[in-house]
Amino acid sequence: MTAPLERGADTILALEDIHLSYGELHVLRGVSLTVRRGEVVVLIGPSGGGKSSLLRTVNVLQPITRGRILLEGEEISAGGVDEDTIRQRVGMVFQQYHLFPHLTVLKNLTLAPRRVFREPAAEAEVRARELLARVGLSEKAGHYPDQLSGGQQQRVAIARALMMKPSVMLFDEVTSALDPELVGEVLGVMKDLAKSGMTMLVVTHEMGFARDVGDKVVLMAEGVVVEEGPPSQVLVDPKSERTRQFLARTQHA
Amino acid sequence: MDVAPFISFLTRYWPVFVDGLQITAFVAVLAAPAAFIAGILLVLPAVSGWKGLAAVVRGFVELMRNTPLLVQIYLLYFGLPLLGIFWGAITCGVIAIALQHGAFLSEIVRAGIQSLSVRQWEAGQSIGMRRFAILRLVILPQALIKVTPALGNQLIVLVKDTSLVSAIGVMDLTLTGKVLIERSGMSFEVFIAVALFYLILTTSLGIAARLVETFVARRYA
Numbered sequence: 001m002t003a004p005l006e007r008g009a010d011t012i013l014a015l016e017d018i019h020l021s022y023g024e025l026h027v028l029r030g031v032s033l034t035v036r037r038g039e040v041v042v043l044i045g046p047s048g049g050g051k052s053s054l055l056r057t058v059n060v061l062q063p064i065t066r067g068r069i070l071l072e073g074e075e076i077s078a079g080g081v082d083e084d085t086i087r088q089r090v091g092m093v094f095q096q097y098h099l100f101p102h103l104t105v106l107k108n109l110t111l112a113p114r115r116v117f118r119e120p121a122a123e124a125e126v127r128a129r130e131l132l133a134r135v136g137l138s139e140k141a142g143h144y145p146d147q148l149s150g151g152q153q154q155r156v157a158i159a160r161a162l163m164m165k166p167s168v169m170l171f172d173e174v175t176s177a178l179d180p181e182l183v184g185e186v187l188g189v190m191k192d193l194a195k196s197g198m199t200m201l202v203v204t205h206e207m208g209f210a211r212d213v214g215d216k217v218v219l220m221a222e223g224v225v226v227e228e229g230p231p232s233q234v235l236v237d238p239k240s241e242r243t244r245q246f247l248a249r250t251q252h253a
Numbered sequence: 254m255d256v257a258p259f260i261s262f263l264t265r266y267w268p269v270f271v272d273g274l275q276i277t278a279f280v281a282v283l284a285a286p287a288a289f290i291a292g293i294l295l296v297l298p299a300v301s302g303w304k305g306l307a308a309v310v311r312g313f314v315e316l317m318r319n320t321p322l323l324v325q326i327y328l329l330y331f332g333l334p335l336l337g338i339f340w341g342a343i344t345c346g347v348i349a350i351a352l353q354h355g356a357f358l359s360e361i362v363r364a365g366i367q368s369l370s371v372r373q374w375e376a377g378q379s380i381g382m383r384r385f386a387i388l389r390l391v392i393l394p395q396a397l398i399k400v401t402p403a404l405g406n407q408l409i410v411l412v413k414d415t416s417l418v419s420a421i422g423v424m425d426l427t428l429t430g431k432v433l434i435e436r437s438g439m440s441f442e443v444f445i446a447v448a449l450f451y452l453i454l455t456t457s458l459g460i461a462a463r464l465v466e467t468f469v470a471r472r473y474a
């Protein structure tokens with residue numbers, strides 16, 4: 001991991017003045033954000049503030065109306081880019097897992113690498129089993145998604161995204177749909193991932209995770225970045241009144 | 254109707270019925286997979302976002318669904334020769350059945366695809382799969398699993414619809430029946446027998462379809 005890098009190449013993701021409208025609804029109003037290699041950036045903020053929309057623009061699931069998105073220095077928000085190749089470099093995990101219900105856990109993991117990279121079945125399977133071991137689900141390879149708990153399904157979804165060897169992983173409230181007792185196992189996997197050096201952009205309401213794992217916390221509301229900084233500052237001694245309000249409300253919840 | 258004379262009638266003409274049954278089964282065995290493939294092909298433009306082709310296919314599907322199969326069979330069998338194309342009766346029958354049932358099947362499959370969450374598409378996209386690969390490997394299998402009961406039902410309708418090829422001289426079960434009436438004069442017995450043979454075909458298919466259905470339901474509930 002210590003290969004010589006070009007100057008500035010340690011910026012994995014740069015968002016510059018991102019605007020997004022759904023028809024009349026102006027959801028993102030000039031968001032700028034940088035995620036550096038190995039960094040864990042935690043995105044917090046009230047519901048409806050545009051966090052999911054922002055992640056979707058990075059995964060080019062949602063085209064932006066203005067601004068630029070650079071992935072490892074390459075503009076991905078311009079027309080004419082190959083969206084599928086970009087998505088291979090950006091892993092995304094959703095709140096509702098979205099596993100493929102008709103495939104076993106193992107096939108959920110190997111499907112895309114085999115299709116996209118033409119990876120031989122045996123190799124893909126070896127990597128899949130390694131990743132399953134990493135998320136603590138070795139014995140579930142032959143199971144179907146509906147035979148797993150929500151926490152297990154979400155860990156499979158993380159492993160599925162990792163199969164593509166992404167440069168950055170996006171997490172959109174991946175523990176929000178889980179029973180409280182299952183949240184920990186998923187956060188644990190994410191913590192290990194962060195420790196292994198993965199670059200991560202994480203939307204979450206888990207303030208403990210933001211504090212312990214985040215290198216940077218960004219508060220987004222009404223489509224703009226209200227405040228950003230190290231967790232010790234943003235979460236403990238916020239500069240903005242808006243942040244203070246939001247934190248007060250989540251601590252009561 | 255006494256049972257004993259009926260049984261003796263049946264044994265007497267058994268080989269003739271079996272020949273007809275074979276032709277009926279043959280037509281169905283050709284038409285069913287062809288209809289299935291047509292159904293999938295007809296659904297592709299709409300779900301792949303090929304707008305122009307989708308509109309053309311839409312029109313074709315409506316045309317197929319809204320005209321009688323018998324008329325389509327006649328059209329192929331009597332119409333094509335006017336264009337200098339001479340296809341056999343079975344070929345024309347199989348194609349007409351495949352097209353009309355393909356049209357109905359494409360509607361069934363389309364409904365299945367639409368019942369799936371767009372999040373399944375996104376899940377595929379988010380791991381870099383191309384649209385067509387997602388369709389083939391993620392969406393279609395799930396859609397087909399969902400509509401298995403409707404597919405089974407359509408298959409049974411298809412088998413019954415093969416009787417229409419008798420109208421262009423294919424010696425299937427139905428035409429065999431007609432011919433036997435002329436030969437034996439026992440119209441009632443003949444059609445009881447013909448109905449019985451169809452019933453055997455469709456019921457065994459129905460049972461098979463139910464088995465597949467329960468298997469699929471148990472696996473992918």
Ligand SMILES: Nc1ncnc2c1ncn2[C@@H]1O[C@H](COP(=O)(O)OP(=O)(O)O)[C@@H](O)[C@H]1O
Nearest residue numbers: 022025027045046047048049050051052053054
């Ligand atoms: N596909 C969409 N079409 C129209 N409006 C949307 C769509 N997705 C999100 N929105 C709206 O955009 C706003 C921001 O939503 P979202 O990005 O989901 O915020 P968050 O993830 O912070 O809760 C909300 O008002 C939401 O209703």
Ligand SMILES: [Mg+2]
Nearest residue numbers: 051052053173
């Ligand atoms: Mg959201």
